[in-house]
Amino acid sequence: MLFTPGPTAVPPEVREAMARQQPNPNIDSGFRDRYNQLCENLQQVYDTSHDVIVPGGEGILGLEAAIASLVAPGDHVCCISNGVYGDGFADFVDNYNGESTLVSAPYDEGYDLAGIETALAAAEDAGEPVSVATLVHCETPTGTLNDLEPVLDLLDKYDVLSVVDAVSSLGGTPVPTDRIDVCLGASQKCFSAPPGLTTAAVSDRAWDAMEERAPTSLYTNLLPWRDVSDGFPYTHLDANVAALDTAVSRLLDEGMESVYKRHEAAAEQCRQRGAELGLDIYPDESRSSPTVTAFHIPGEAQAIQQRIEDEHDIVLATSLGDLADDILRVGHMGYNADVEKVDRVMDAIEASVD
The missing domain is CATH 3.40.640.10 (Type I PLP-dependent aspartate aminotransferase-like (Major domain))
Incomplete structure (x- = not known):
């Protein structure tokens, strides 16, 4: 996935x-x-x-x-x-x-x-x-x-x-x-x-x-x-x-207003589930895009990313440059701006974070 x-x-x-x-x-x-x-x-x-x-x-x-x-x-x-x-x-x-x-x-x-x-x-x-x-x-x-x-x-x-x-x-x-x-x-x-x-x-x-x-x-x-x-x-x-x-x-065909609402709903679900796990948002939720959520997990992002891929067959991304091992990114954009898909991803994150 x-x-x-x-x-x-x-x-x-x-x-x-x-x-x-x-x-x-x-x-x-x-x-x-x-x-x-x-x-x-x-x-x-x-x-x-x-x-x-x-x-x-x-x-x-x-x-x-x-x-x-x-x-x-x-x-x-x-x-x-x-x-x-x-x-x-x-x-x-x-x-x-x-x-x-x-x-x-x-x-x-x-x-x-x-x-x-x-x-x-x-x-x-x-x-x-x-x-x-x-x-x-x-x-x-x-x-x-x-x-x-x-x-x-x-x-x-x-x-x-x-x-x-x-x-x-x-x-x-x-x-x-x-x-x-x-x-x-x-x-x-x-x-x-x-x-x-x-x-x-x-x-x-x-x-x-x-x-x-x-x-x-x-x-x-x-x-x-x-x-x-x-x-x-x-x-x-x-x-x-x-x-x-x-x-x-x-x-x-879906209509752009509906598309935007779908992205907002997927983002809200992702961040709510993250808050329940005690995960911080980078930089903060007020300035986060409805297309991607960046969870701030300093020094652990790459290991968690690999664990999720190995154990759940879900591919997520980390960040770039100095933040490569500090941010785990969930791309709820386009075809994946879907609450049920987000829940599957967040279940995998929940099972993979310490």
């Missing part, structure tokens, strides 16, 4: 869609019709009027491609972080010769709003204004759901383009996409499709900035996906598109 916060368990109908004979994505108009319908359906999941595109490549492609598409050498970028993925955006900026300023908060705290405004104001006063800011909605390694609205208010004030990693929240909880310039998702999280596709909602002003930037890369470049009426930039992943199309249709 796979219960990690991505890749997630894949429903039978999604696996079946992927296994069918697929049209040639370079030639068959039926494939383009499917792709266009998928993008329209994703607009409903994103709840946005922005263009939505689906490049071929795992979710990290989207994070890198957003930077490659928007950041020219010497551009100033504010990387706002309280976790591993927020920190990682600065590496992408540096790799593309941008000038990154990392505004960090401790991993168990919210964003440093005062620090963000100080950085934006200082850059403007120096005549080197920030052009792009990056942030993460759900920091999966710690289960933290960040409040984006106050940061987006600041970015609006300083006229800064926003790039948001919503990979682990999109499809499991509302995302304020229409306030975001590039909002990134991925197939293997709350959609519960196999890894292999990035999704991106892109604002008009982000497209305009990309046109001005004129990125030279093919693969790490979102711009060629703006108009695919004359063909895709490269051979698309036909079976993955079929799987994601089916997965997104499942969400829309």
Whole structure:
């Protein structure tokens, strides 16, 4: 039983869609019709009027491609972080010769709003204004759901383009996409499709900035996906598109409000059961995502993870970096946002903790 916060368990109908004979994505108009319908359906999941595109490549492609598409050498970028993925955006900026300023908060705290405004104001006063800011909605390694609205208010004030990693929240909880310039998702999280596709909602002003930037890369470049009426930039992943199309249709058939309530119920059950076992939530329940719960079990997480897999045939995840042996993560997202499944996992945790 796979219960990690991505890749997630894949429903039978999604696996079946992927296994069918697929049209040639370079030639068959039926494939383009499917792709266009998928993008329209994703607009409903994103709840946005922005263009939505689906490049071929795992979710990290989207994070890198957003930077490659928007950041020219010497551009100033504010990387706002309280976790591993927020920190990682600065590496992408540096790799593309941008000038990154990392505004960090401790991993168990919210964003440093005062620090963000100080950085934006200082850059403007120096005549080197920030052009792009990056942030993460759900920091999966710690289960933290960040409040984006106050940061987006600041970015609006300083006229800064926003790039948001919503990979682990999109499809499991509302995302304020229409306030975001590039909002990134991925197939293997709350959609519960196999890894292999990035999704991106892109604002008009982000497209305009990309046109001005004129990125030279093919693969790490979102711009060629703006108009695919004359063909895709490269051979698309036909079976993955079929799987994601089916997965997104499942969400829309259920209705997004129902999907969000299902995630909230699964999270509440997970945390209630954890409280009964005396397990602490990282960072705390008020800032935890409805898509993943991080139990703080210092120095024991990896041993408990292995015990659960060996004795109960359930695969959970620990955290990353310095917290790898301190956090045990339950990924109640997508197909696994189900109270009965959560109870099975929590029964295994109960039998495995000392």
